Amino acid sequence: MPDQRGSRQNTVFPSGGREAHGYLARPPQGLGPGLVLVQEWWGLTPYLAGVADRFAAEGFTVLAPDLFGGDTTHDRAEAARLERELPVEQAVQDLRGAVGHLLGLEGVVGDAVGVVGFCMGGGFALLLAAAEGDRVAAAVPFYGLPPxxxxxxxxxxxxxxxxxxEHDRSVPMKAVDEAAIRIxxxxxxxxxxxxxxxxxxxMNEEDLLGTYDPLQARTAWLRTVSFLWGHLG
Structure with missing residues:
Protein backbone atom coordinates (compact mmCIF):
# COMPACT_ATOMS: atom_id res chain seq x y z
CA MET A 1 0.00 0.00 0.00
CA PRO A 2 1.13 3.60 -0.54
CA ASP A 3 2.72 5.32 2.45
CA GLN A 4 0.64 8.47 2.82
CA ARG A 5 2.78 9.64 5.71
CA GLY A 6 5.80 10.00 3.44
CA SER A 7 4.50 12.84 1.26
CA ARG A 8 6.19 16.18 1.90
CA GLN A 9 3.52 18.86 1.50
CA ASN A 10 3.89 22.39 2.86
CA THR A 11 1.83 24.53 0.47
CA VAL A 12 -1.49 24.71 -1.37
CA PHE A 13 -2.13 26.33 -4.74
CA PRO A 14 -5.10 26.66 -7.13
CA SER A 15 -5.44 24.23 -10.01
CA GLY A 16 -8.41 24.34 -12.38
CA GLY A 17 -10.93 25.41 -9.77
CA ARG A 18 -9.68 23.11 -7.03
CA GLU A 19 -6.78 23.02 -4.58
CA ALA A 20 -3.57 21.17 -5.28
CA HIS A 21 -0.78 20.50 -2.80
CA GLY A 22 2.96 20.56 -3.10
CA TYR A 23 6.32 21.37 -1.55
CA LEU A 24 7.68 24.92 -1.81
CA ALA A 25 11.35 25.77 -1.25
CA ARG A 26 12.66 29.33 -1.35
CA PRO A 27 16.22 30.53 -1.96
CA PRO A 28 18.22 31.94 0.96
CA GLN A 29 18.25 35.43 -0.56
CA GLY A 30 14.46 35.42 -0.97
CA LEU A 31 14.59 36.29 -4.68
CA GLY A 32 15.04 33.92 -7.59
CA PRO A 33 13.60 32.48 -10.79
CA GLY A 34 10.71 30.04 -10.48
CA LEU A 35 11.24 26.32 -11.00
CA VAL A 36 8.65 23.54 -11.17
CA LEU A 37 10.05 20.21 -9.96
CA VAL A 38 8.20 17.09 -11.15
CA GLN A 39 8.32 13.89 -9.11
CA GLU A 40 9.31 10.37 -10.03
CA TRP A 41 6.81 7.52 -9.79
CA TRP A 42 7.70 7.17 -6.10
CA GLY A 43 5.65 10.30 -5.29
CA LEU A 44 6.53 13.54 -3.49
CA THR A 45 8.97 11.81 -1.15
CA PRO A 46 11.31 13.35 1.41
CA TYR A 47 14.10 12.69 -1.09
CA LEU A 48 12.37 14.78 -3.77
CA ALA A 49 11.75 17.55 -1.24
CA GLY A 50 15.49 17.42 -0.60
CA VAL A 51 16.14 17.90 -4.32
CA ALA A 52 13.85 20.95 -4.20
CA ASP A 53 15.91 22.27 -1.30
CA ARG A 54 19.10 21.75 -3.32
CA PHE A 55 17.72 23.79 -6.21
CA ALA A 56 16.57 26.46 -3.76
CA ALA A 57 20.11 26.63 -2.36
CA GLU A 58 21.26 27.34 -5.93
CA GLY A 59 18.96 30.40 -6.02
CA PHE A 60 15.64 29.13 -7.40
CA THR A 61 12.14 29.34 -5.93
CA VAL A 62 10.98 25.74 -6.31
CA LEU A 63 7.48 24.26 -6.31
CA ALA A 64 7.08 20.47 -6.50
CA PRO A 65 3.40 19.57 -7.00
CA ASP A 66 2.14 16.40 -5.31
CA LEU A 67 0.69 14.60 -8.32
CA PHE A 68 -0.30 11.50 -6.31
CA GLY A 69 -2.32 13.42 -3.72
CA GLY A 70 -0.21 12.35 -0.74
CA ASP A 71 0.72 8.80 -1.72
CA THR A 72 4.35 7.70 -1.78
CA THR A 73 5.96 4.30 -2.04
CA HIS A 74 9.29 2.53 -2.32
CA ASP A 75 7.71 -0.53 -3.94
CA ARG A 76 8.20 -0.74 -7.71
CA ALA A 77 4.91 -2.50 -8.41
CA GLU A 78 3.00 0.05 -6.34
CA ALA A 79 4.84 2.92 -8.02
CA ALA A 80 3.92 1.52 -11.43
CA ARG A 81 0.27 1.34 -10.35
CA LEU A 82 0.27 4.93 -9.08
CA GLU A 83 1.77 6.16 -12.33
CA ARG A 84 -0.63 4.07 -14.43
CA GLU A 85 -3.68 5.37 -12.57
CA LEU A 86 -2.63 9.04 -12.67
CA PRO A 87 -4.81 10.93 -15.20
CA VAL A 88 -2.42 12.72 -17.54
CA GLU A 89 -4.79 15.67 -18.00
CA GLN A 90 -5.11 16.18 -14.25
CA ALA A 91 -1.36 16.03 -13.75
CA VAL A 92 -0.72 18.60 -16.49
CA GLN A 93 -3.44 20.81 -15.01
CA ASP A 94 -1.75 20.71 -11.60
CA LEU A 95 1.60 21.47 -13.18
CA ARG A 96 0.12 24.42 -15.05
CA GLY A 97 -1.38 25.59 -11.78
CA ALA A 98 2.10 25.43 -10.27
CA VAL A 99 3.45 27.67 -13.04
CA GLY A 100 0.77 30.28 -12.43
CA HIS A 101 1.27 30.09 -8.68
CA LEU A 102 5.03 30.55 -8.95
CA LEU A 103 4.71 33.52 -11.29
CA GLY A 104 2.38 35.18 -8.81
CA LEU A 105 4.60 34.67 -5.75
CA GLU A 106 6.47 37.56 -4.23
CA GLY A 107 10.18 37.05 -4.74
CA VAL A 108 9.88 35.12 -8.02
CA VAL A 109 11.66 37.06 -10.73
CA GLY A 110 10.98 36.94 -14.47
CA ASP A 111 7.88 36.20 -16.51
CA ALA A 112 8.73 32.54 -17.19
CA VAL A 113 9.80 29.54 -15.13
CA GLY A 114 11.88 26.43 -15.62
CA VAL A 115 10.81 22.84 -15.15
CA VAL A 116 12.88 19.81 -14.14
CA GLY A 117 11.44 16.31 -13.98
CA PHE A 118 12.77 12.84 -13.23
CA CYS A 119 11.60 9.56 -14.81
CA MET A 120 7.79 9.95 -15.04
CA GLY A 121 8.37 13.61 -14.26
CA GLY A 122 10.72 14.00 -17.21
CA GLY A 123 7.88 13.25 -19.59
CA PHE A 124 5.59 15.63 -17.72
CA ALA A 125 8.26 18.34 -17.90
CA LEU A 126 8.01 18.24 -21.68
CA LEU A 127 4.20 18.08 -21.62
CA LEU A 128 4.13 21.14 -19.36
CA ALA A 129 6.52 23.09 -21.57
CA ALA A 130 4.34 22.37 -24.60
CA ALA A 131 1.16 23.35 -22.73
CA GLU A 132 2.51 26.59 -21.26
CA GLY A 133 4.48 27.94 -24.22
CA ASP A 134 6.40 31.12 -23.39
CA ARG A 135 5.68 30.78 -19.67
CA VAL A 136 8.23 27.94 -19.52
CA ALA A 137 11.65 29.10 -20.67
CA ALA A 138 13.72 26.00 -19.82
CA ALA A 139 12.78 22.32 -19.60
CA VAL A 140 15.09 19.62 -18.24
CA PRO A 141 13.83 16.02 -18.49
CA PHE A 142 15.88 13.32 -16.76
CA TYR A 143 15.41 9.85 -18.33
CA GLY A 144 11.74 10.42 -19.12
CA LEU A 145 9.54 11.06 -22.16
CA PRO A 146 5.79 11.73 -22.55
CA PRO A 147 3.69 8.57 -22.21
CA GLU A 166 22.85 4.61 -22.20
CA HIS A 167 21.76 1.49 -20.30
CA ASP A 168 18.06 2.27 -19.86
CA ARG A 169 15.54 -0.31 -21.05
CA SER A 170 12.54 1.87 -20.20
CA VAL A 171 13.77 4.88 -22.21
CA PRO A 172 16.06 3.55 -24.95
CA MET A 173 18.40 5.86 -26.81
CA LYS A 174 16.46 5.35 -30.05
CA ALA A 175 13.30 6.70 -28.43
CA VAL A 176 15.21 9.74 -27.18
CA ASP A 177 16.61 10.44 -30.64
CA GLU A 178 13.13 10.13 -32.15
CA ALA A 179 11.71 12.55 -29.56
CA ALA A 180 14.43 15.09 -30.32
CA ILE A 181 13.59 14.83 -34.02
CA ARG A 182 9.88 15.31 -33.29
CA ILE A 183 10.62 18.41 -31.22
CA MET A 203 20.51 10.72 -10.24
CA ASN A 204 18.50 9.23 -7.37
CA GLU A 205 20.66 8.94 -4.26
CA GLU A 206 18.14 6.63 -2.59
CA ASP A 207 19.31 4.07 -5.17
CA LEU A 208 16.03 2.17 -5.17
CA LEU A 209 16.86 0.57 -8.51
CA GLY A 210 20.55 0.02 -7.77
CA THR A 211 21.58 2.41 -10.55
CA TYR A 212 22.69 5.56 -8.69
CA ASP A 213 25.94 6.87 -10.15
CA PRO A 214 27.43 9.76 -8.13
CA LEU A 215 29.88 10.83 -10.85
CA GLN A 216 27.26 11.00 -13.60
CA ALA A 217 24.79 12.58 -11.18
CA ARG A 218 27.25 15.34 -10.34
CA THR A 219 27.93 16.04 -14.00
CA ALA A 220 24.23 16.21 -14.83
CA TRP A 221 23.52 18.45 -11.82
CA LEU A 222 26.18 20.99 -12.78
CA ARG A 223 24.95 21.05 -16.38
CA THR A 224 21.37 21.54 -15.19
CA VAL A 225 22.08 24.42 -12.82
CA SER A 226 24.20 26.20 -15.44
CA PHE A 227 21.51 25.66 -18.09
CA LEU A 228 18.73 26.97 -15.88
CA TRP A 229 20.63 30.09 -14.94
CA GLY A 230 21.54 30.63 -18.57
CA HIS A 231 17.88 30.76 -19.59
CA LEU A 232 16.16 32.04 -16.43
CA GLY A 233 18.74 34.36 -14.88
Whole structure:
Protein backbone atom coordinates (compact mmCIF):
# COMPACT_ATOMS: atom_id res chain seq x y z
CA MET A 1 0.00 0.00 0.00
CA PRO A 2 1.13 3.60 -0.54
CA ASP A 3 2.72 5.32 2.45
CA GLN A 4 0.64 8.47 2.82
CA ARG A 5 2.78 9.64 5.71
CA GLY A 6 5.80 10.00 3.44
CA SER A 7 4.50 12.84 1.26
CA ARG A 8 6.19 16.18 1.90
CA GLN A 9 3.52 18.86 1.50
CA ASN A 10 3.89 22.39 2.86
CA THR A 11 1.83 24.53 0.47
CA VAL A 12 -1.49 24.71 -1.37
CA PHE A 13 -2.13 26.33 -4.74
CA PRO A 14 -5.10 26.66 -7.13
CA SER A 15 -5.44 24.23 -10.01
CA GLY A 16 -8.41 24.34 -12.38
CA GLY A 17 -10.93 25.41 -9.77
CA ARG A 18 -9.68 23.11 -7.03
CA GLU A 19 -6.78 23.02 -4.58
CA ALA A 20 -3.57 21.17 -5.28
CA HIS A 21 -0.78 20.50 -2.80
CA GLY A 22 2.96 20.56 -3.10
CA TYR A 23 6.32 21.37 -1.55
CA LEU A 24 7.68 24.92 -1.81
CA ALA A 25 11.35 25.77 -1.25
CA ARG A 26 12.66 29.33 -1.35
CA PRO A 27 16.22 30.53 -1.96
CA PRO A 28 18.22 31.94 0.96
CA GLN A 29 18.25 35.43 -0.56
CA GLY A 30 14.46 35.42 -0.97
CA LEU A 31 14.59 36.29 -4.68
CA GLY A 32 15.04 33.92 -7.59
CA PRO A 33 13.60 32.48 -10.79
CA GLY A 34 10.71 30.04 -10.48
CA LEU A 35 11.24 26.32 -11.00
CA VAL A 36 8.65 23.54 -11.17
CA LEU A 37 10.05 20.21 -9.96
CA VAL A 38 8.20 17.09 -11.15
CA GLN A 39 8.32 13.89 -9.11
CA GLU A 40 9.31 10.37 -10.03
CA TRP A 41 6.81 7.52 -9.79
CA TRP A 42 7.70 7.17 -6.10
CA GLY A 43 5.65 10.30 -5.29
CA LEU A 44 6.53 13.54 -3.49
CA THR A 45 8.97 11.81 -1.15
CA PRO A 46 11.31 13.35 1.41
CA TYR A 47 14.10 12.69 -1.09
CA LEU A 48 12.37 14.78 -3.77
CA ALA A 49 11.75 17.55 -1.24
CA GLY A 50 15.49 17.42 -0.60
CA VAL A 51 16.14 17.90 -4.32
CA ALA A 52 13.85 20.95 -4.20
CA ASP A 53 15.91 22.27 -1.30
CA ARG A 54 19.10 21.75 -3.32
CA PHE A 55 17.72 23.79 -6.21
CA ALA A 56 16.57 26.46 -3.76
CA ALA A 57 20.11 26.63 -2.36
CA GLU A 58 21.26 27.34 -5.93
CA GLY A 59 18.96 30.40 -6.02
CA PHE A 60 15.64 29.13 -7.40
CA THR A 61 12.14 29.34 -5.93
CA VAL A 62 10.98 25.74 -6.31
CA LEU A 63 7.48 24.26 -6.31
CA ALA A 64 7.08 20.47 -6.50
CA PRO A 65 3.40 19.57 -7.00
CA ASP A 66 2.14 16.40 -5.31
CA LEU A 67 0.69 14.60 -8.32
CA PHE A 68 -0.30 11.50 -6.31
CA GLY A 69 -2.32 13.42 -3.72
CA GLY A 70 -0.21 12.35 -0.74
CA ASP A 71 0.72 8.80 -1.72
CA THR A 72 4.35 7.70 -1.78
CA THR A 73 5.96 4.30 -2.04
CA HIS A 74 9.29 2.53 -2.32
CA ASP A 75 7.71 -0.53 -3.94
CA ARG A 76 8.20 -0.74 -7.71
CA ALA A 77 4.91 -2.50 -8.41
CA GLU A 78 3.00 0.05 -6.34
CA ALA A 79 4.84 2.92 -8.02
CA ALA A 80 3.92 1.52 -11.43
CA ARG A 81 0.27 1.34 -10.35
CA LEU A 82 0.27 4.93 -9.08
CA GLU A 83 1.77 6.16 -12.33
CA ARG A 84 -0.63 4.07 -14.43
CA GLU A 85 -3.68 5.37 -12.57
CA LEU A 86 -2.63 9.04 -12.67
CA PRO A 87 -4.81 10.93 -15.20
CA VAL A 88 -2.42 12.72 -17.54
CA GLU A 89 -4.79 15.67 -18.00
CA GLN A 90 -5.11 16.18 -14.25
CA ALA A 91 -1.36 16.03 -13.75
CA VAL A 92 -0.72 18.60 -16.49
CA GLN A 93 -3.44 20.81 -15.01
CA ASP A 94 -1.75 20.71 -11.60
CA LEU A 95 1.60 21.47 -13.18
CA ARG A 96 0.12 24.42 -15.05
CA GLY A 97 -1.38 25.59 -11.78
CA ALA A 98 2.10 25.43 -10.27
CA VAL A 99 3.45 27.67 -13.04
CA GLY A 100 0.77 30.28 -12.43
CA HIS A 101 1.27 30.09 -8.68
CA LEU A 102 5.03 30.55 -8.95
CA LEU A 103 4.71 33.52 -11.29
CA GLY A 104 2.38 35.18 -8.81
CA LEU A 105 4.60 34.67 -5.75
CA GLU A 106 6.47 37.56 -4.23
CA GLY A 107 10.18 37.05 -4.74
CA VAL A 108 9.88 35.12 -8.02
CA VAL A 109 11.66 37.06 -10.73
CA GLY A 110 10.98 36.94 -14.47
CA ASP A 111 7.88 36.20 -16.51
CA ALA A 112 8.73 32.54 -17.19
CA VAL A 113 9.80 29.54 -15.13
CA GLY A 114 11.88 26.43 -15.62
CA VAL A 115 10.81 22.84 -15.15
CA VAL A 116 12.88 19.81 -14.14
CA GLY A 117 11.44 16.31 -13.98
CA PHE A 118 12.77 12.84 -13.23
CA CYS A 119 11.60 9.56 -14.81
CA MET A 120 7.79 9.95 -15.04
CA GLY A 121 8.37 13.61 -14.26
CA GLY A 122 10.72 14.00 -17.21
CA GLY A 123 7.88 13.25 -19.59
CA PHE A 124 5.59 15.63 -17.72
CA ALA A 125 8.26 18.34 -17.90
CA LEU A 126 8.01 18.24 -21.68
CA LEU A 127 4.20 18.08 -21.62
CA LEU A 128 4.13 21.14 -19.36
CA ALA A 129 6.52 23.09 -21.57
CA ALA A 130 4.34 22.37 -24.60
CA ALA A 131 1.16 23.35 -22.73
CA GLU A 132 2.51 26.59 -21.26
CA GLY A 133 4.48 27.94 -24.22
CA ASP A 134 6.40 31.12 -23.39
CA ARG A 135 5.68 30.78 -19.67
CA VAL A 136 8.23 27.94 -19.52
CA ALA A 137 11.65 29.10 -20.67
CA ALA A 138 13.72 26.00 -19.82
CA ALA A 139 12.78 22.32 -19.60
CA VAL A 140 15.09 19.62 -18.24
CA PRO A 141 13.83 16.02 -18.49
CA PHE A 142 15.88 13.32 -16.76
CA TYR A 143 15.41 9.85 -18.33
CA GLY A 144 11.74 10.42 -19.12
CA LEU A 145 9.54 11.06 -22.16
CA PRO A 146 5.79 11.73 -22.55
CA PRO A 147 3.69 8.57 -22.21
CA UNK A 148 2.47 9.12 -25.79
CA UNK A 149 5.64 8.63 -27.81
CA UNK A 150 3.85 10.20 -30.80
CA UNK A 151 3.30 13.47 -28.93
CA UNK A 152 3.66 16.41 -31.33
CA UNK A 153 5.25 19.00 -28.98
CA UNK A 154 3.48 21.91 -30.68
CA UNK A 155 3.48 24.95 -28.41
CA UNK A 156 6.86 24.16 -26.89
CA UNK A 157 9.17 27.19 -27.02
CA UNK A 158 11.41 26.38 -24.04
CA UNK A 159 15.07 25.56 -24.35
CA UNK A 160 15.43 21.82 -23.67
CA UNK A 161 18.27 20.01 -21.91
CA UNK A 162 17.80 16.25 -21.74
CA UNK A 163 19.70 13.79 -19.54
CA UNK A 164 19.36 10.14 -20.48
CA UNK A 165 21.12 6.87 -19.72
CA GLU A 166 22.85 4.61 -22.20
CA HIS A 167 21.76 1.49 -20.30
CA ASP A 168 18.06 2.27 -19.86
CA ARG A 169 15.54 -0.31 -21.05
CA SER A 170 12.54 1.87 -20.20
CA VAL A 171 13.77 4.88 -22.21
CA PRO A 172 16.06 3.55 -24.95
CA MET A 173 18.40 5.86 -26.81
CA LYS A 174 16.46 5.35 -30.05
CA ALA A 175 13.30 6.70 -28.43
CA VAL A 176 15.21 9.74 -27.18
CA ASP A 177 16.61 10.44 -30.64
CA GLU A 178 13.13 10.13 -32.15
CA ALA A 179 11.71 12.55 -29.56
CA ALA A 180 14.43 15.09 -30.32
CA ILE A 181 13.59 14.83 -34.02
CA ARG A 182 9.88 15.31 -33.29
CA ILE A 183 10.62 18.41 -31.22
CA UNK A 184 12.74 19.82 -34.01
CA UNK A 185 10.05 19.10 -36.61
CA UNK A 186 7.24 20.70 -34.57
CA UNK A 187 9.09 23.72 -33.15
CA UNK A 188 12.13 25.93 -33.59
CA UNK A 189 13.76 24.21 -30.60
CA UNK A 190 16.89 22.11 -30.98
CA UNK A 191 17.22 20.06 -27.79
CA UNK A 192 20.58 19.61 -26.10
CA UNK A 193 20.75 15.91 -25.27
CA UNK A 194 23.33 14.13 -23.13
CA UNK A 195 23.67 10.38 -22.76
CA UNK A 196 25.44 9.04 -19.68
CA UNK A 197 27.21 5.68 -19.23
CA UNK A 198 24.72 4.71 -16.55
CA UNK A 199 21.33 3.13 -15.94
CA UNK A 200 17.88 4.57 -15.39
CA UNK A 201 17.51 6.83 -12.32
CA UNK A 202 21.23 7.42 -12.05
CA MET A 203 20.51 10.72 -10.24
CA ASN A 204 18.50 9.23 -7.37
CA GLU A 205 20.66 8.94 -4.26
CA GLU A 206 18.14 6.63 -2.59
CA ASP A 207 19.31 4.07 -5.17
CA LEU A 208 16.03 2.17 -5.17
CA LEU A 209 16.86 0.57 -8.51
CA GLY A 210 20.55 0.02 -7.77
CA THR A 211 21.58 2.41 -10.55
CA TYR A 212 22.69 5.56 -8.69
CA ASP A 213 25.94 6.87 -10.15
CA PRO A 214 27.43 9.76 -8.13
CA LEU A 215 29.88 10.83 -10.85
CA GLN A 216 27.26 11.00 -13.60
CA ALA A 217 24.79 12.58 -11.18
CA ARG A 218 27.25 15.34 -10.34
CA THR A 219 27.93 16.04 -14.00
CA ALA A 220 24.23 16.21 -14.83
CA TRP A 221 23.52 18.45 -11.82
CA LEU A 222 26.18 20.99 -12.78
CA ARG A 223 24.95 21.05 -16.38
CA THR A 224 21.37 21.54 -15.19
CA VAL A 225 22.08 24.42 -12.82
CA SER A 226 24.20 26.20 -15.44
CA PHE A 227 21.51 25.66 -18.09
CA LEU A 228 18.73 26.97 -15.88
CA TRP A 229 20.63 30.09 -14.94
CA GLY A 230 21.54 30.63 -18.57
CA HIS A 231 17.88 30.76 -19.59
CA LEU A 232 16.16 32.04 -16.43
CA GLY A 233 18.74 34.36 -14.88
Missing amino acids: DREFEYRGLTAHVLGHFA GEATDVRPEIHFYPAGHAF
